[in-house]
Amino acid sequence: MLSISGKAHGTFCDGLSRRDFLRIGGLAMGGLSLPDLLKAEAEARTGRSFKSVIMIYLCGAPPHQDMWDLKMDAPLEIRGPYKPISTKVPGIQISEHAPLLAKMMDKLVPIRSMYGSLTGAHDSFICYTGRPPNPANGNRPEGSQSDPPSFGSVVSSLQGQADPAIPSFVGLAPKAGHPPYGSPGHPGYLGPANSAFRPNGTGFDDLRLNGITLDRLEDRRSLLEGFDTFRRDLDQSGVVEGMDAFNQQALNVLTSNRLLEALDITKESPKTRERYGKGDPKNYGDGAPLNLEHFLMARRLVEAGARVVTLNFGRWDFHDNNYPQLLRHLPLFDQGMSALVQDLHDRGLDKDVAVVAWGEFGRTPTVNAQGGRDHWPRVGGALLAGGGLKTGQVIGATDRVGGEPTDRPVHFGEVFATLYKFMGIDTVKTTLTDLTGRPQYLVDGWQAMPELI
Numbered sequence: 001m002l003s004i005s006g007k008a009h010g011t012f013c014d015g016l017s018r019r020d021f022l023r024i025g026g027l028a029m030g031g032l033s034l035p036d037l038l039k040a041e042a043e044a045r046t047g048r049s050f051k052s053v054i055m056i057y058l059c060g061a062p063p064h065q066d067m068w069d070l071k072m073d074a075p076l077e078i079r080g081p082y083k084p085i086s087t088k089v090p091g092i093q094i095s096e097h098a099p100l101l102a103k104m105m106d107k108l109v110p111i112r113s114m115y116g117s118l119t120g121a122h123d124s125f126i127c128y129t130g131r132p133p134n135p136a137n138g139n140r141p142e143g144s145q146s147d148p149p150s151f152g153s154v155v156s157s158l159q160g161q162a163d164p165a166i167p168s169f170v171g172l173a174p175k176a177g178h179p180p181y182g183s184p185g186h187p188g189y190l191g192p193a194n195s196a197f198r199p200n201g202t203g204f205d206d207l208r209l210n211g212i213t214l215d216r217l218e219d220r221r222s223l224l225e226g227f228d229t230f231r232r233d234l235d236q237s238g239v240v241e242g243m244d245a246f247n248q249q250a251l252n253v254l255t256s257n258r259l260l261e262a263l264d265i266t267k268e269s270p271k272t273r274e275r276y277g278k279g280d281p282k283n284y285g286d287g288a289p290l291n292l293e294h295f296l297m298a299r300r301l302v303e304a305g306a307r308v309v310t311l312n313f314g315r316w317d318f319h320d321n322n323y324p325q326l327l328r329h330l331p332l333f334d335q336g337m338s339a340l341v342q343d344l345h346d347r348g349l350d351k352d353v354a355v356v357a358w359g360e361f362g363r364t365p366t367v368n369a370q371g372g373r374d375h376w377p378r379v380g381g382a383l384l385a386g387g388g389l390k391t392g393q394v395i396g397a398t399d400r401v402g403g404e405p406t407d408r409p410v411h412f413g414e415v416f417a418t419l420y421k422f423m424g425i426d427t428v429k430t431t432l433t434d435l436t437g438r439p440q441y442l443v444d445g446w447q448a449m450p451e452l453i
Contacts, residue, residue, distance in 0.1 A: 287315020
């Protein structure tokens with residue numbers, strides 16, 4: 001006999017709630033829940049029924065004037081030794097050390113006039129929220145519960161999972177010596193239920209049942225639910241509710257092999273894996289790895305059902321030896337990014353998956369005595385692709401030395417407004433409730449970029 005305990009609000013005459021009725025009804029339909037049926041129906045009508053975003057954080061802020069905005073008329077101490085090359089789009093030039101991206105410029109959008117950092121402090125926060133970080137939070141990788149949430153957490157909260165076995169928000173960000181370089185994006189006031197699922201390192205082993213049968217796993221879940229019933233009734237903070245969501249997501253993941261398959265890049269052809277390359281899985285200094293396989297993993301994850309994947313790459317804080325370190329980073333990024341963009345086009349995903357790559361600010365026009373470029377929050381760069389955006393163009397421009405925007409300054413919030421619009425989220429009408437109970441807008445009044453949509 002099946003008995004279901006819990007609150008009896010909104011029950012039918014037999015004591016079962018409408019929610020329980022739907023859950024039991026789902027079991028009667030071959031194990032498919034109502035969301036499963038609705039998802040299957042939508043996909044039968046329209047094919048892929050959801051959009052995805054891959055956000056690539058170039059940890060530490062890359063030198064924009066050595067990558068997308070070379071200044072050949074400036075003095076040597078500003079322009080550096082590298083030369084620009086022509087791209088597939090006439091009139092657009094980028095660094096000679098990104099030849100693969102140059103060949104596909106018709107599929108890309110360099111932005112040369114990014115701004116938004118207030119202090120020039122290192123943090124992934126602005127790259128994942130569109131807002132400058134709160135200095136009071138220091139270097140805590142988890143941020144603060146009062147913070148605005150990251151893009152992935154917002155999408156997780158508003159749109160949920162596209163596939164029950166695939167987390168909505170996945171972060172490919174192993175821990176780093178400088179904690180913000182290892183953050184996949186904070187959930188902020190949306191709470192732990194909307195944190196990024198992080199499959200890196202030891203977490204990957206937790207995806208396997210390791211000898212536990214599905215029946216035994218179900219017994220453990222039932223026991224846990226029994227222990228937690230009284231806490232759920234009394235809890236007013238939302239923490240237990242968040243843990244419930246975690247437990248459900250974990251159960252979905254553990255009882256399906258879809259996530260493990262998405263993370264298993266050995267299922268790709270040798271040709272595809274060679275195109276992406278391997279890079280280096282070890283952290284670069286106190287930053288993230290130069291791991292090219294993460295680019296391939298990101299594509300597999302969005303193809304499997306992830307709505308947002310964040311990817312932390314390298315450590316671009318070149319206060320010394322700017323040019324040698326750039327030669328280590330830029331060619332690898334060129335390979336990984338170009339492979340990802342081409343793969344999305346080859347697989348027909350370029351309209352459904354948007355990609356953005358950027359750092360938290362730019363670098364100083366003048367090279368310092370150690371051969372490096374220091375922090376420069378006044379202007380930086382970004383690179384966008386996919387999402388059905390109007391590609392094959394450059395947006396924005398800087399002055400002769402790459403130190404100030406002179407044409408079409410672009411705030412991080414504008415890019416976020418564009419990505420939310422791509423995801424089908426109306427930033428004018430949509431609000432989230434913070435910990436004080438107040439409604440908060442997603443992008444502080446910024447509008448989607450008309451140049452891109």
